[in-house]
Amino acid sequence: MADAGATDLEAFRGEARAWIAANFPPSLKGGTSLLLRDDGRKATPEQDAWRKAVGEKGWGAPSWPKAYGGGGLSREEAGVLQQELNRVGAYNPIISLGTVMFGPTLLEYGTEAQKLEHIPPIVRGEVLWCQGFSEPGAGSDLASLQMKAEDKGDHFVLNGQKIWTSGAQFADWCFCLIRTDTSKKQDGISFVLLPIHQPGVEVRPIPLISGASLFCEMFFTDAIAQKKDLVGPLNGGWAVGKRLLQHERSGLSGGGTSTLFGTATPLDVLAKTYVGTDEQGRIADADLRSRIMAYAIDMRAYQQTATRAMLEAKSNAGPSAAISIMKNAGARLTKRRADLAIEILGSQGLGWEGAEYTDDEIIAIRGWLFGRASTIFGGTDEVQDNIIAKRILGLPDPAKGVGP
Amino acid sequence: MAVLSEEQSMLRDAAKSWVQERSPVTAFRKMRDSGVAVGYDADAWNEMAAMGWAGVIVPEDHGGSNFGYLSLGLVLEELGRTLTASPLLASALGAASALILGGSDAQKEAWLPKIAEGAAVGALAIDEGPHHAPDRAAATYTDGMLSGRKVFVLEGMAADILVVSARGSDGVGLYLVRGDDPGVTRNRLSLADSRGAANITFSDAAAEPLSGGYELVEKVLDRVRAGLAAEMLGSATQAFETTLDYLKVRVQFGQVIGSFQALQHRAAKMFTELELARSAVEAALAAIDADSPETPELVSLAKAKMGDTFHLVSNEMIQMHGGIGMTDAHDAGFYLKRARAAEAAFGNQAFHRDRYARIHGY
Numbered sequence: 218m219a220d221a222g223a224t225d226l227e228a229f230r231g232e233a234r235a236w237i238a239a240n241f242p243p244s245l246k247g248g249t250s251l252l253l254r255d256d257g258r259k260a261t262p263e264q265d266a267w268r269k270a271v272g273e274k275g276w277g278a279p280s281w282p283k284a285y286g287g288g289g290l291s292r293e294e295a296g297v298l299q300q301e302l303n304r305v306g307a308y309n310p311i312i313s314l315g316t317v318m319f320g321p322t323l324l325e326y327g328t329e330a331q332k333l334e335h336i337p338p339i340v341r342g343e344v345l346w347c348q349g350f351s352e353p354g355a356g357s358d359l360a361s362l363q364m365k366a367e368d369k370g371d372h373f374v375l376n377g378q379k380i381w382t383s384g385a386q387f388a389d390w391c392f393c394l395i396r397t398d399t400s401k402k403q404d405g406i407s408f409v410l411l412p413i414h415q416p417g418v419e420v421r422p423i424p425l426i427s428g429a430s431l432f433c434e435m436f437f438t439d440a441i442a443q444k445k446d447l448v449g450p451l452n453g454g455w456a457v458g459k460r461l462l463q464h465e466r467s468g469l470s471g472g473g474t475s476t477l478f479g480t481a482t483p484l485d486v487l488a489k490t491y492v493g494t495d496e497q498g499r500i501a502d503a504d505l506r507s508r509i510m511a512y513a514i515d516m517r518a519y520q521q522t523a524t525r526a527m528l529e530a531k532s533n534a535g536p537s538a539a540i541s542i543m544k545n546a547g548a549r550l551t552k553r554r555a556d557l558a559i560e561i562l563g564s565q566g567l568g569w570e571g572a573e574y575t576d577d578e579i580i581a582i583r584g585w586l587f588g589r590a591s592t593i594f595g596g597t598d599e600v601q602d603n604i605i606a607k608r609i610l611g612l613p614d615p616a617k618g619v620g621p
Numbered sequence: 622m623a624v625l626s627e628e629q630s631m632l633r634d635a636a637k638s639w640v641q642e643r644s645p646v647t648a649f650r651k652m653r654d655s656g657v658a659v660g661y662d663a664d665a666w667n668e669m670a671a672m673g674w675a676g677v678i679v680p681e682d683h684g685g686s687n688f689g690y691l692s693l694g695l696v697l698e699e700l701g702r703t704l705t706a707s708p709l710l711a712s713a714l715g716a717a718s719a720l721i722l723g724g725s726d727a728q729k730e731a732w733l734p735k736i737a738e739g740a741a742v743g744a745l746a747i748d749e750g751p752h753h754a755p756d757r758a759a760a761t762y763t764d765g766m767l768s769g770r771k772v773f774v775l776e777g778m779a780a781d782i783l784v785v786s787a788r789g790s791d792g793v794g795l796y797l798v799r800g801d802d803p804g805v806t807r808n809r810l811s812l813a814d815s816r817g818a819a820n821i822t823f824s825d826a827a828a829e830p831l832s833g834g835y836e837l838v839e840k841v842l843d844r845v846r847a848g849l850a851a852e853m854l855g856s857a858t859q860a861f862e863t864t865l866d867y868l869k870v871r872v873q874f875g876q877v878i879g880s881f882q883a884l885q886h887r888a889a890k891m892f893t894e895l896e897l898a899r900s901a902v903e904a905a906l907a908a909i910d911a912d913s914p915e916t917p918e919l920v921s922l923a924k925a926k927m928g929d930t931f932h933l934v935s936n937e938m939i940q941m942h943g944g945i946g947m948t949d950a951h952d953a954g955f956y957l958k959r960a961r962a963a964e965a966a967f968g969n970q971a972f973h974r975d976r977y978a979r980i981h982g983y
Contacts, residue, residue: 356943358873381944425947426954432944491751502752504971559961560969563751564773567962571811573820582813589939589957590947597943599883615882 229294233301240270246306252313252342268310272341277311278320285324285336314384315339315346319392322461326408326449335390335410347413348465349379349393349435350458357600359394360403360455364437366395373397373409375417375440381594385420385433388413393442394458397451408454411442427586428569465595466544478591479555479584480577484509487561505561512553519546541609545601548591555585623903629692635672636699643668644705646952652706653815659779660817661706670739675713678721683733690714690844691906694851701855704955706816708742711776714848716743719784719795719841723831728797732782744780745845746771746798746821747838753968755838760787760823766804767796767828770820775966777819778809784831785823786838793835796828814955814962843920846967847905850920850927853963854895854902857931860938860956861891867942884941891934898923898930918980925973928964935960 242263251260251268260268271277274288279295281287290298302308320339323332338344355362364377375395385391391413398405413420417440422430449457480487485500488509493501500506526539558581559566566581568574592598606612625633644665652662669675677693679685693714700709717736720729720743735741747755749771760769767787774783783798783805798805804826810818831837865888868879878884905923908916935957939946946953964970 351944354872356873358875361873361875424949426939426949426957428949502971502975504974560965560971563753563965563969564748565751567773567812567814567965569811569813569815571809573808573810586813586954586957589936590944592940593943593947598940599881602883 226293226297229290230297230301233298234304236274237301237305237307240267241305241307242267243305245308248308248310250308250310250312252311252315252345264310268342271310272343275340277309277342278316278340281320281324281336281340285332286340287336311340311342313339313342313345314348314388315344318348318461318464319346321464322392322457323448325460326457331410331446331448344390345384345388347382347385347388347391347433348461349382349385349391350462351381352378353380357597359458360406362394362396362406364393364395366397366407366409366442368397371444373442373444375411375437375442377437379435379437380423381432382420382435383432385413385435386422386430391418391435392448392461394454395442397454401452403455404452406454406458407451408448408457409442410446410448411440415440417441425587426589427583429583429587431587462596466601467540477584478551478588479558480581482558482577484512484554484557484561487558491561491563491565505557509557509561512550512557516550516554519543519550522546538609541601541605544596545592545598545605548598551588551591555581555588559585623691623907625695628688629695632677632688632692633695633699636674636696639668639672640699640703640705644700644703646703646955649704649706649815649955650952658809658817660776660815661708661779665705666707666739669707669709674709675717675739676737678714679717679733679737680721683729684737685717685733690847690909691903694848694902694906697848697852698855698858701852702859704856704959708744708776708779708817710845710848710852711745711780712736712741712743713739715745715775715841715845716780716782716784718844719743719745719831719837722840723795723833723837725832728829728831732797735781741781742776742779743782743784744774744776745841746774746777746783746785747842747967748773753966753972755786755842756793756835758786758788758793760785762787762789762794762796762828762830765827765829766825767798767823768804768825770822772820773810773966774819774821776817777807777821778817783821784841785828787828789830791834793838794833795831795837795841797831798823798826798828802826812962814958816959816962839917842967843916844909846924846973847902847909847920849963849967850902850923851906853927853931853960854899856956856959856963857898857927857934858895860931860934860953860960861895863952864888864891864934864938864941871943878941887937887941891937894930894933898927901926918977921968921973921977921980924968925970925977928970928973931960932964932970 244263245267251264275283275286276288276298279288279290279298280292283289316339320336323335350359352362352364364375366373366375373395389412390410392408392410394406395409396405397407417438419436421434423432423434424430488500488505492505495501522539523543562578562581565574565578568578568582570579607614673686674696676685677688677696678690680687697710700707713736717733720733732741736743749759760767767785769787771785780800783800785796785798786793787796804824806822807819810820812818868884868888869877871878901923905919908919938953938956942951942953945951
């Protein structure tokens with residue numbers, strides 16, 4: 218890297234640090250974006266002020282173009298901004314389905330008018346989006362979706378059902394895959410945007426085994442979608458949808474310690490607390506200790522792979538093949554960690570609610586339960602393994618018969 | 622399946638048809654949604670007792686049928702299939718075993734007939750921390766009084782008679798404490814798997830010793846562990862069969878998903894593990910009936926193997942059902958939650974692997 222670039226980057230670091238110091242309320246330290254889990258309507262005045270400040274600055278989507286309200290930062294500058302946020306325990310209050318999945322897809326495939334209409338409200342955290350992809354009969358086999366779309370000239374009339382739409386109960390708009398040609402499979406699908414606050418759309422949250430309802434069923438009865446809101450060509454929505462799923466999968470391959478998937482307390486700390494230590498200060502249960510270490514080693518290798526993939530993507534021409542393993546590797550680690558946490562907590566990890574359990578214990582089991590879905594949503598483990606086997610390893614598809 | 626006597630086959634068949642007719646998983650769901658404090662349906666328990674199931678291991682002169690642990694295991698297995706909530710394990714197996722093995726004639730006469738007819742519920746209060754460690758009981762017994770705190774007491778809310786481990790002048794042993802003793806304070810647990818349970822504090826509660834010392838504690842625990850493993854076998858078997866049925870009907874990519882070899886192999890692996898686990902569970906129950914000196918190691922083998930198997934099958938049940946298995950409206954979550962709770966109860970896999978190693982001097 219040239220010295221001049223490094224100097225600029227340090228100048229930007231100073232600017233970011235000063236701006237965060239002037240705008241981030243210290244009381245919010247350690248928080249997360251409300252827009253990932255609900256509509257932010259329950260925001261405190263501090264949370265609201267922080268969202269507005271970041272939204273106006275465009276730094277909630279730091280590398281998106283300024284023309285659409287984004288930060289216009291280079292990738293390096295966006296990285297520095299994140300470092301500066303982390304340094305003081307601040308967070309990006311704008312992160313949502315819109316910034317992680319929908320926005321990047323619309324920036325790539327949308328018309329100029331669509332970008333000008335939809336991107337700025339996402340950057341300001343004012344409009345929330347949900348994803349209408351899966352149907353009861355179209356899960357892993359997404360391309361078999363049946364949502365009926367009648368062509369009425371300037372608009373479509375939609376009838377059918379979507380399922381597993383994250384956050385639909387809080388969303389304003391839905392990006393949706395619909396069937397516009399019944400004679401073809403992938404090539405009969407279109408990608409359309411529609412407002413969900415209309416008479417033909419009913420949203421019902423689905424109670425999950427964790428007690429939460431993060432996903433919804435959506436029922437469409439003569440719902441209206443305008444043709445101007447098609448993204449990509451008519452019957453050309455599959456490519457747009459697949460691109461969006463790539464953004465979803467890279468967003469989901471965290472393998473991390475979000476409390477959505479259980480307790481954030483380090484496993485070794487939990488084990489020493491709940492299982493105890495031997496006279497040398499080691500976790501008292503040697504069997505458990507070796508399994509915690511095996512997890513820790515795999516988690517470290519996962520993080521090393523994420524770093525390697527990033528460096529290779531920067532230096533080489535194309536994306537690293539390592540990217541393809543990240544969703545499955547991450548989701549499996551998420552589940553393994555939650556399973557270990559529940560085992561470590563023993564009978565304190567089995568509570569559903571009540572005063573006999575701490576908040577962290579309840580988070581551990583609810584997150585363990587919700588985390589079972591991490592190998593299901595956004596493309597199941599099995600579908601991801603098929604992608605690796607066929608696209609990366611070049612193994613034949615049995616459905617296509619024998620021979621190369 | 623073990624080679625059963627004609628009477629055992631009849632008992633198992635009776636349990637199977639009662640469970641199908643009177644206690645499907647929908648009954649468990651209804652019980653959960655009702656929020657009933659004891660954690661089971663009293664009418665169903667009365668029916669079970671009327672069929673003699675609460676007296677299967679109780680000697681005939683105390684109102685039971687003296688039919689043995691393998692026989693009771695058959696009933697527990699059938700109940701486990703539909704997650705039927707009842708005090709059968711804690712009372713008719715746990716407390717009854719303690720009284721049979723360690724009770725005086727007067728203690729047996731006072732409690733066994735009532736337990737055998739389901740009129741009284743007994744429970745075992747052993748653990749004091751989040752992990753099973755029966756040899757480290759800190760509760761104390763002095764001059765007829767017991768004090769201490771016990772956690773994760775299954776059927777602790779319903780119990781009329783508590784069998785409590787505590788440290789007396791000769792080390793850790795078992796004691797009887799009446800549930801209505803003024804020194805007993807219970808806090809109901811709301812468990813993820815909806816089984817009835819309590820944390821219980823004893824403050825100078827009136828207690829009577831059972832005879833047998835620490836050896837009795839382990840003997841009673843081994844019987845409960847084997848009984849729980851039998852229940853887990855039923856639950857895991859049903860979880861597997863429900864999943865297998867789904868593989869045969871769910872269509873994606875134009876074919877039933879059970880036609881995919883990746884899933885076929887995982888189903889075959891589960892079947893393999895279940896067959897192995899069944900052998901271990903039946904061997905443990907048979908060893909108890911034969912009063913075999915190998916009982917402790919066979920019980921630890923069964924609980925560890927069954928724990929791993931139920932863990933595997935319950936995880937696969939969710940994964941193979943996909944999104945629908947994640948919904949509360951589906952039964953998969955019930956089996957998943959029960960699996961982890963049953964794994965943790967009376968020693969998890971790590972505990973029993975370690976115990977197996979110690980018995981063998983590894």
